[in-house]
Amino acid sequence: MKTKFLHKFYMGTLGDMKNLEAHFSEMAEKGWMIDKIGVFTHCYRPVEPCRKRFFVDFLPQITVFDYPENEDAQEYRRICEESGWRYVTASKQFHVFCADDKTSATVPIHTDNAIHAKIYMKASRKYELPWYLYALLMLWFALLPSKGAEILLSNISIFITLGFSCFSIGYLWTVGFVFQWYFRTRKSAKNGLPMPKVSRTLAKARNITFCAGAVLLLACMLIGVCLEVAGGISAVVIFMVLIPVSALGVGLWIRRQIDTKRRTRKGNIGITIAAIVLMEVVMLAVTVFFTYSIMKALPSHGSDSLGERPALTLADIGVATKPNASNVRVNGTIVVPVEYDYWELNREGNVRTQVYRSIGKPLTNWLYNYYAEKFPSEFPSAISGRAVELTAEEAVIWGAEKGLAFVRDDIDKLELLLLNGRTILRISVGGEDMDMEAVRAAVQKLWGE
Numbered sequence: 001m002k003t004k005f006l007h008k009f010y011m012g013t014l015g016d017m018k019n020l021e022a023h024f025s026e027m028a029e030k031g032w033m034i035d036k037i038g039v040f041t042h043c044y045r046p047v048e049p050c051r052k053r054f055f056v057d058f059l060p061q062i063t064v065f066d067y068p069e070n071e072d073a074q075e076y077r078r079i080c081e082e083s084g085w086r087y088v089t090a091s092k093q094f095h096v097f098c099a100d101d102k103t104s105a106t107v108p109i110h111t112d113n114a115i116h117a118k119i120y121m122k123a124s125r126k127y128e129l130p131w132y133l134y135a136l137l138m139l140w141f142a143l144l145p146s147k148g149a150e151i152l153l154s155n156i157s158i159f160i161t162l163g164f165s166c167f168s169i170g171y172l173w174t175v176g177f178v179f180q181w182y183f184r185t186r187k188s189a190k191n192g193l194p195m196p197k198v199s200r201t202l203a204k205a206r207n208i209t210f211c212a213g214a215v216l217l218l219a220c221m222l223i224g225v226c227l228e229v230a231g232g233i234s235a236v237v238i239f240m241v242l243i244p245v246s247a248l249g250v251g252l253w254i255r256r257q258i259d260t261k262r263r264t265r266k267g268n269i270g271i272t273i274a275a276i277v278l279m280e281v282v283m284l285a286v287t288v289f290f291t292y293s294i295m296k297a298l299p300s301h302g303s304d305s306l307g308e309r310p311a312l313t314l315a316d317i318g319v320a321t322k323p324n325a326s327n328v329r330v331n332g333t334i335v336v337p338v339e340y341d342y343w344e345l346n347r348e349g350n351v352r353t354q355v356y357r358s359i360g361k362p363l364t365n366w367l368y369n370y371y372a373e374k375f376p377s378e379f380p381s382a383i384s385g386r387a388v389e390l391t392a393e394e395a396v397i398w399g400a401e402k403g404l405a406f407v408r409d410d411i412d413k414l415e416l417l418l419l420n421g422r423t424i425l426r427i428s429v430g431g432e433d434m435d436m437e438a439v440r441a442a443v444q445k446l447w448g449e
Helices: 019-029 071-082 113-143 148-153 155-191 200-230 235-260 265-297 361-378 392-397 436-448
Strands: 006-009 032-037 041-046 053-058 086-091 094-099 325-331 338-346 349-357 385-389 402-408 413-420 423-431
Touching: 019 032, 019 053, 019 094, 019 200, 032 086, 032 094, 053 113, 071 086, 071 094, 113 155, 148 155, 148 361, 155 200, 235 265, 349 361, 361 385, 361 402, 361 413, 361 423, 392 402, 413 436, 423 436
Parallel strands: none
Antiparallel strands: 006 041, 032 041, 053 094, 086 094, 325 338, 338 349, 349 423, 385 402, 402 413, 413 423
């Protein structure tokens, strides 16, 4: 009969390690012996309920580039076993030992409090603090590009922002604990005191919050990608998803190479550098390919793909000749279902229509205020003109409740930002001998279609 293992999420820190000794003992009494230590999981195998003492320790000599079963690890395990501890499992630096019961003779591995604390401080500086600081930087960079209205115009941005918001609760709590624990440990090292104790209740709540946030982040990412795929995923989105997936795949391959084959530390470092360089070269080639494909597609006519979406055309502003180029970009999210951008141009004129329609009036007002604030800054200082708010009468002429116009000295160019109901129009028209009455009639018609 196949053995059924018990898997539990675990995202503890160095400060939580000693609490695992009591936790593993309790699990053994319930009939579950720790079997394997994963990156984010603990695997338990079924056993007869028994009373065990556990010793959890950290061996800083093993780095991420070392084969796990190297000479340092073997020698360390031998010393522990000679001291009465039986080796159970390990994951890189993290080692677990046990003794049969409280009466078995065991010798303490660490007898000097200051040295013990310094080992954990060194491990924290080398492996833990840099990772959390790096993750904090990545969190900031992940949220930086998606701000303001841009968050709502991409399903991926919406759900990643939501996921990171959930993840940041447990993450920031954990980061705060790690720094606090480090300074408490430094005090122990300085005064020769035992390692600082950590509340098991708070640690459990913190780890559950961290794990739940990580799961929600992953779920939100998957939902965002699935919605983009359902809505017609673009090459840019594919490329955005391809980068982290490729990085994860390369990372797992490197990890397997280091953990399963005995090499020197320099050899493993060389393999890691070579794999990263190769991935960067491939990503660069893919970037060039996507950029070329997008640029090549820009001049193509897109009128046929506009479908039922209302937009201005050159004919609407009195330009009789056909456009030399046109293009449509269609998007849409769960909160802004309608969002597209259409333009046409030739030597006689150009038109561009951007349409946004959200699920609610309050959200539409927020979007309009966001774009209204940005509206004056969209025009280079070299362009002579000014942004003015339309009066109620002027807005009605354009079929809107309110709006902004950029008035240029160049009278054959018109820029408008208009709001009506749950719809926002961003209009840009320019051309020789424009028929302004025809433009007004065309814009008014857009609201009814």
